[in-house]
Amino acid sequence: MAQSDVLLKLKGVKTYFFTDEGTVHAVDGLDFQVRRGETLGIVGESGCGKSVTSMSILRLLGKTGKVIEGEIMFDGENLLDLSEEEMRKIRGNRISMIFQQPTTCLNPVFRIGEQIIEALQIHQGLSGEEANKRTIELLTLVGLPDPVRRMRSFPHEISGGQAQRVMIAMALACNPELLIADEPTTALDVTIQAQILDLMRELREKVNTAIILITHDLGVVAEMAENVMVMYAGRAVEYAPVHALFEAPKHPYTQGLIASTPVLGNVRDELETIPGQVPSLLNPPAGCRFASRCAHRMDQCTQEEPPLIKLEGDRLVRCWLY
Amino acid sequence: MTVSNSTSEHLLEVRNLKKYFPIKGGLMRRTVAEVKALDGVSFSIKKGETLGLVGESGCGKTTTGRTVLRLIPPSGGQVLFEGQDVLKASAGQMRVLRRNMQIVFQDPYASLNPRIPVGQSIAEGLKIHNIGTPKERLDQVAQVLERVGLNSSHMRRFPHEFSGGQRQRIGIARALVMQPKLIVCDEPVSALDVSIQAQVLNLLNDLQKDLGLTYLFIAHNLSVVEHISNRVGVMYLGRMVELSSRDQLFRKPMHPYTKALMSAIPLPDPTIKRDRIILEGDVPSPVNPPSGCRFHPRCWLAQDICKHDDPAFEEKEPGHFVACHFAQG
Ligand SMILES: Nc1ncnc2c1ncn2[C@@H]1O[C@H](COP(=O)(O)OP(=O)(O)OP(=O)(O)O)[C@@H](O)[C@H]1O
Ligand SMILES: Nc1ncnc2c1ncn2[C@@H]1O[C@H](COP(=O)(O)OP(=O)(O)O)[C@@H](O)[C@H]1O
Ligand code: SF4
Ligand code: SF4
Ligand SMILES: [Mg+2]
Ligand SMILES: [Mg+2]
Numbered sequence: 315m316a317q318s319d320v321l322l323k324l325k326g327v328k329t330y331f332f333t334d335e336g337t338v339h340a341v342d343g344l345d346f347q348v349r350r351g352e353t354l355g356i357v358g359e360s361g362c363g364k365s366v367t368s369m370s371i372l373r374l375l376g377k378t379g380k381v382i383e384g385e386i387m388f389d390g391e392n393l394l395d396l397s398e399e400e401m402r403k404i405r406g407n408r409i410s411m412i413f414q415q416p417t418t419c420l421n422p423v424f425r426i427g428e429q430i431i432e433a434l435q436i437h438q439g440l441s442g443e444e445a446n447k448r449t450i451e452l453l454t455l456v457g458l459p460d461p462v463r464r465m466r467s468f469p470h471e472i473s474g475g476q477a478q479r480v481m482i483a484m485a486l487a488c489n490p491e492l493l494i495a496d497e498p499t500t501a502l503d504v505t506i507q508a509q510i511l512d513l514m515r516e517l518r519e520k521v522n523t524a525i526i527l528i529t530h531d532l533g534v535v536a537e538m539a540e541n542v543m544v545m546y547a548g549r550a551v552e553y554a555p556v557h558a559l560f561e562a563p564k565h566p567y568t569q570g571l572i573a574s575t576p577v578l579g580n581v582r583d584e585l586e587t588i589p590g591q592v593p594s595l596l597n598p599p600a601g602c603r604f605a606s607r608c609a610h611r612m613d614q615c616t617q618e619e620p621p622l623i624k625l626e627g628d629r630l631v632r633c634w635l636y
Numbered sequence: 637m638t639v640s641n642s643t644s645e646h647l648l649e650v651r652n653l654k655k656y657f658p659i660k661g662g663l664m665r666r667t668v669a670e671v672k673a674l675d676g677v678s679f680s681i682k683k684g685e686t687l688g689l690v691g692e693s694g695c696g697k698t699t700t701g702r703t704v705l706r707l708i709p710p711s712g713g714q715v716l717f718e719g720q721d722v723l724k725a726s727a728g729q730m731r732v733l734r735r736n737m738q739i740v741f742q743d744p745y746a747s748l749n750p751r752i753p754v755g756q757s758i759a760e761g762l763k764i765h766n767i768g769t770p771k772e773r774l775d776q777v778a779q780v781l782e783r784v785g786l787n788s789s790h791m792r793r794f795p796h797e798f799s800g801g802q803r804q805r806i807g808i809a810r811a812l813v814m815q816p817k818l819i820v821c822d823e824p825v826s827a828l829d830v831s832i833q834a835q836v837l838n839l840l841n842d843l844q845k846d847l848g849l850t851y852l853f854i855a856h857n858l859s860v861v862e863h864i865s866n867r868v869g870v871m872y873l874g875r876m877v878e879l880s881s882r883d884q885l886f887r888k889p890m891h892p893y894t895k896a897l898m899s900a901i902p903l904p905d906p907t908i909k910r911d912r913i914i915l916e917g918d919v920p921s922p923v924n925p926p927s928g929c930r931f932h933p934r935c936w937l938a939q940d941i942c943k944h945d946d947p948a949f950e951e952k953e954p955g956h957f958v959a960c961h962f963a964q965g
Contacts, residue, residue: 533904578886591801591802
């Protein structure tokens, strides 16, 4: 392969929101990369900056948010340097996305088929007839029952699981190199989630898209990801191949997260808990952001933030214990 | 459908409970159809035990909890609390019953008045029931706040000053202050992050041990339900399809739907490879539930009989109830 193996690389990305209450340090210095065809899972609890990370990559931060530092290199190009026009060509074309609430992303006043057909015409330059044919193919591929009839449905006329299939069909319409899936199954029932995850696995094999899978569900990550990045309060605290992470989590936060998750078929008397709560991102503490909740805290921890420390086996951890 | 004999060890008995919501339509706003949210559900809960209720969105879990407490009127069936018929109770009897049966909601924020301090919200029930002097009520609120792991000084703060986990503790405090015997917990941890969820689950467990509480614990997360329950009921489309002890249900599920539900849960262990049962299609509408066995359009074991004959909810093994013509362990 002549192209570089690395598709996306974030370097020192800081995304802040400037609000009436102050500056929210939503993403506060983030480095990671995604190789072509890789599935990277991003986990962490609500508010840790997962969605802001994806919105930063797509440059969909709205008026109050801004990437104030860092680089987002996509296929050798810094996305932050592109014009809005150039960015529009990348979005939904080379980089696609799926969100938690599929119905909020589908335009309620247009039929499902029309929305996919339009995307194909704009981005791929297909004729109306070609786009129509391809839309039927895509909806069949994602397992939407009775696709020809369903194309004429409006978004409110289909179920959550079906809407998520439509979103995936739309996301795949242009053979994206990168798919960002932000909590794609969180709003769905487990039996429907199983259908959608199965579909994503199947498609990954067929089209070799790189995927950033954002979720708070450790089970979903364990099942889908090759590598995992754990985020806490706007920072990556651990990075590891999926097997290594679950076998021997290194960061005290990751350890706590895994130990506090009830696991089917493995009942314990007491769940382990992480005391306290996540610090405010309006005024993140100096030093390690996990320090107020950490059982291993040392003096050094509250004074200086640990860097990402390299461990064996392609692992990184942000903790003074290592 | 007799699921249990009325014995005093049961705190709550629910028999053939039904709730049909009318769908209004047309110019005259006449009832044009009905949502069969609950269509004959029976179960009982022993004193001091936790019965978990699981099932997918819209299967009737919340409706069960609310009809049992008579927060919404049922369309049929019987609810016995300590042998007393809740649905036929007079207003006076109901006042006493309400003290004994409390509820904790998924989103305590929505159920706490944002404009009054949380201490006042917690004391509200006591006041309505004329329990104690204002001073005594204050003491009770302080005690109950400490009991749920908050600080008694928190009573003067407003709901928005608390995190999700703290608000859920306030929701629990509000139920607890009435010294109830039964608490219906409707998705009490679903909105919380796992590390906070674990704190609240442990709290509920501790309270049960110390105070001998009985829980009806509703959740869609099977791992959470397995963790907290003594017995578990699985619902599908307004019906209970399986009910058994926790260990029996999770080790030896008999209903095809329960099996599919369990196999669908992603496990946080990448070394485990399981055979997964992937169900086809969506949950059908409770307005027009399928004929015969309601699960038949999605069931991989379905035979002709399943399309016509509604399987009875039967005790297939001691204490293990299943509604399926071909139930097998
Ligand atoms: N007030 C109402 N009017 C009409 N239909 C209703 C009403 N409340 C509930 N329903 C319907 O009754 C059925 C059962 O609803 P219920 O809220 O009990 O489900 P649930 O199992 O608690 O679901 P979830 O997991 O989403 O909370 C659903 O089809 C729902 O749409
Ligand atoms: N538009 C916004 N304005 C202000 N703060 C925001 C905005 N969007 C997100 N945030 C804040 O940024 C942080 C990270 O949020 P987010 O990335 O959405 O978390 P999650 O990891 O749950 O996806 C949170 O503190 C959140 O409140
Ligand atoms: S750096 Fe210190 S406080 Fe932070 S996780 Fe490591 S041991 Fe805990
Ligand atoms: S009765 Fe028939 S359709 Fe229903 S669960 Fe059993 S086998 Fe499946
Ligand atoms: Mg998010
Ligand atoms: Mg509910």
